[in-house]
Amino acid sequence: MTERQNEFRAPVAEAMKAYAGDGALAFHTPGHKQGLGAHALLRELITPQGLREEVSLMEELDDLHEPTMCIKEAQDLAAELYGADAAYFMINGTSGAIHTMIMGCLKPGDKVLVPRNAHRSMIGGLILAGVTPVFIQPRIDEKLGIPMGLVLADIVAAADAHPEAKALLLVYPTYYGVTIDLAEVAEFVHSRKMLLLVDEAHGPHLKFSDRLPLQALDAGADMAAQSTHKILGSMTQTSILLVRSGRVDLERVRSAASLLQSTSPNQLLLASLDIARLQMAEQGPELVNRAVQLAERLRQRVNEIPGLWSFGKEYLPVCEGLDLTKVTVSVRGLGITGVQAEHILRHEYKIQCELSDAYNLLFIISYADTEEQAAVLERALRGLAAQFAGRQELTLPVEIPLVPAEGISPRKAFFGGRETVDFEAAAGRIAAEQIMFYPPGIPILAPGDVIDAEALYYIRTMQRLGLKVVGPADSSLKTIQVVEEI
Structure with a gap:
């Protein structure tokens, strides 16, 4: 089999199917015994074939903690696809991948630079590892009322003030899709002998379109934690941790991943990661570029609706970029909050956004979306705008608080x-x-x-x-x- 043919296999899924078809009588976990004892509701949730394959720790199915067969092959294929030196499948989400990054590279007492808009999982990793953060204030966009990217000068100032810092932990892209010039940041961070560890939860698709910002690893990151389930096609709770060797000890990262993950990983979750990688190997650029085009057309149409506004790349300063598949819609021109708008869309129009905040709604356009779905969303937004036409723009008497005074770790x-x-x-x-x-x-x-x-x-x-x-x-x-x- 050629290397190119090998790329279009799903080793974990193949091994599961082979085990289920072998006919061995199950006197092992899980308790439902390959679906024989499954409740009717569970059989409705998972196909009979899926229940037959929902086993783990059998010899043919490999071991997530010491992979040598199908899991190792699947991880190696993921590393090759994303241009990493190693890839680790994570079955406890990107939170677990972020914890692994921190515990795999740092030690108690270390200082790290952290943007204040870091996800809660990053704070959890700092607690687990005993690492002390130096928080950096991201740029706040007053019109949108949300944090955007870090400014390089602020990163430099923090590094100058804390030359003992061992790493910069970065969010890239932000939840709203905003990126910074990561290559420039990586060059600076490495010049100071620091690691660049990236929470890339919302960027697992960046690799597959030249219309999107560079993926973190290609921009110089040492490690990047990607939520494969958030944007691509794996099951919820599954993520991939991508690593470049050189500044990072791969064996220590593997040990940290093993320490933080279940010793009974669900094989269906691992197979879904394997299959999501396969889908991107087969059609990644085609699917992601279609999503980009769809999102851009939607953004243009939203900006034709009175009272609504969706910012694009041209709105951002030159040092920032945008994942175009994240469509943020400001509703403050309608005189209502994003929370109110979310409630109306959900219950009157059967549209569910990704999130709402004081002024905005966020819609994620993925490779799965179609023109028909985008048209339904557009009609709902037009209907929402019509309900509140002519209202005065909303301005709340509150702003996002700045970085608090340093207390204790x-x-x-x-x-x-x-x-x-x-x-x-x-x-x-x-x-x-x-x-x-x-x-x-x-x-x-x-x-x-x-x-x-x-x-x-x-x-x-x-x-x-x-x-x-x-x-x-x-x-x-x-x-x-x-x-x-x-």
Whole structure:
């Protein structure tokens, strides 16, 4: 078999099918015994063939923690497709991949540079590894009311102030699709002997279109965690961690991945990663470029609707780029919040967006979408705009709070003593828990932050707008947990 033919195989899926067809009587896990004991509802969710193949740890099916056969072959094919030196299949999401990045490269006491709009999983990785963050404020777009990319000068200033920093942990692209000149950042970071570790959760498709920003690894990143399930065709909870050797110890990364993942990985999840890679090998550029074209046409049509606006690449400064498949629609011109708009679209038009915030809706256009689906969305947005035509533009009396004053490390705050205080009286104390709105899952307060009045006001305002509070023990926000004073 030629190397090119090998690229168009799905080794994990093939091994599962072969095992199920071998006819061996199952006196092993899982308890449903290849579907024989499955409840009718489970049989409705998963096909009979899928249940027959839902086994793991058999000799023919390889071992995720010490792969030598089909899983190793599938990971090697993924590494080849994405241009990595190694690829690791992750069955606990990109959160697990991010934790693996941090624990596989850093050690307790290390300092790292981190954008303040990092996902909650990055804070979790810092806690697990005992790493101390130096937060950098991203650029805030006042019209959209959202954080955008980091500015290189701010990265340089943080590195100058903390020459002991071991890595820059970066979000690329942001949830809204904004990127920075990562090649320029990589050159600087490496000149300071730091690692560039990238949360590329929303960029697993970037590799397959020259109309999109460079994928992180091609721009010089040492590691990149990609949510294959978010944009491509694998099952929810599956991701890939891509690694370049040289500055990174591959064996330590493998050990960290093994430490953080289940010892009983679901073979269906692994097969879905394998098949998603196969789909991109077969049709990646065709499918992703179609999604780009569809998103661009949708953006153009949205901008023809009075009261709505969707920013494009031309809106951004020259140092930033845009994943064109992320269509952010500002509804502030309709005089309503994004939360209100999401509710109306969901319940009156049967349209579900990816997220809403104070001013915006985010729609993800993937390789699966069609012209017909885009037309349905366009009609719904026109209907929404017609309902609120002529209203005054919405301006909220609140802005995203800036980076809080440095308190203590996230790990020390997490494991330290804590006490519960009235939310309104927490200013000046150190947070012992995370508070965020989900999605996008970006902490407004993280363990170790010094709480200030501006952050409390912002959180309370967003809560009143209807955004979903996630993280605190008291989701009503009557109280908040803070580090116990000694």
